Amino acid sequence: xHTDAFPPCPVxxxxxxxxxxxxxxxxxxxxxSTCELEFEGSCQRAMSQLGRFLSLDYxxxxxxxxxxxxxxxxxxxxSRVDVPEKCTTCRFLTYLxxxxxxxxxxxxxxxxxxxxxxxxxxHPEFIYxxxxxxxxxxxxxxxxxxxxxxxxxxKEYRRVNPDTALSEARDDxxxxxxxxxEQN
Numbered sequence: 664x665h666t667d668a669f670p671p672c673p674v675x676x677x678x679x680x681x682x683x684x685x686x687x688x689x690x691x692x693x694x695x696s697t698c699e700l701e702f703e704g705s706c707q708r709a710m711s712q713l714g715r716f717l718s719l720d721y722x723x724x725x726x727x728x729x730x731x732x733x734x735x736x737x738x739x740x741x742s743r744v745d746v747p748e749k750c751t752t753c754r755f756l757t758y759l760x761x762x763x764x765x766x767x768x769x770x771x772x773x774x775x776x777x778x779x780x781x782x783x784x785x786h787p788e789f790i791y792x793x794x795x796x797x798x799x800x801x802x803x804x805x806x807x808x809x810x811x812x813x814x815x816x817x818k819e820y821r822r823v824n825p826d827t828a829l830s831e832a833r834d835d836x837x838x839x840x841x842x843x844x845e846q847n
Contacts, residue, residue: 665732669786671786678694678721679693679772681772692719712790712843712845722778724766724768724778726768730749730782731747733747744764747785755768755776792805794824798824801823805839811840813836817836
């Protein structure tokens with residue numbers, strides 16, 4: 664679930680006291696309340712590259728442990744996403760249908776569990792960019808993109824999007840490559 668946390672927030676400032684936010688029915692971090700990137704309880708950092716909103720920065724959790732990503736499973740939910748290792752046994756790990764996995768620590772401050780999971784100093788190898796809908800984007804596809812492996816990208820693209828022309832796949836590769844190049 665790191666896709667809504669990275670790239671991390673570049674803005675420094677105080678998290679508390681929380682600032683009430685009418686749109687989300689809870690509160691947002693103080694630094695976000697005056698930030699021009701905040702929009703309806705989400706953040707627009709990297710919007711031009713990613714085409715999606717990211718989570719606000721609610722600060723780190725106070726639970727110690729490894730933040731290396733691991734697959735999460737329990738008797739109720741089998742996830743296809745990674746979570747920080749320390750979250751797999753944490754009582755604050757919560758699942759919200761709109762937001763996915765969230766940290767419920769300090770839910771009384773924020774009005775509900777809105778904190779993204781705490782990834783600590785871990786960073787993904789690459790930022791996940793997506794093809795426009797209804798095209799399918801897979802992790803192997805984006806890995807090939809970041810590796811600048813055009814042939815591997817085209818093979819995976821055609822595997823998951825079989826009804827698209829090769830020229831369209833090449834155009835999408837060029838567009839996504841430009842996005843990640845601007846990001847770095």
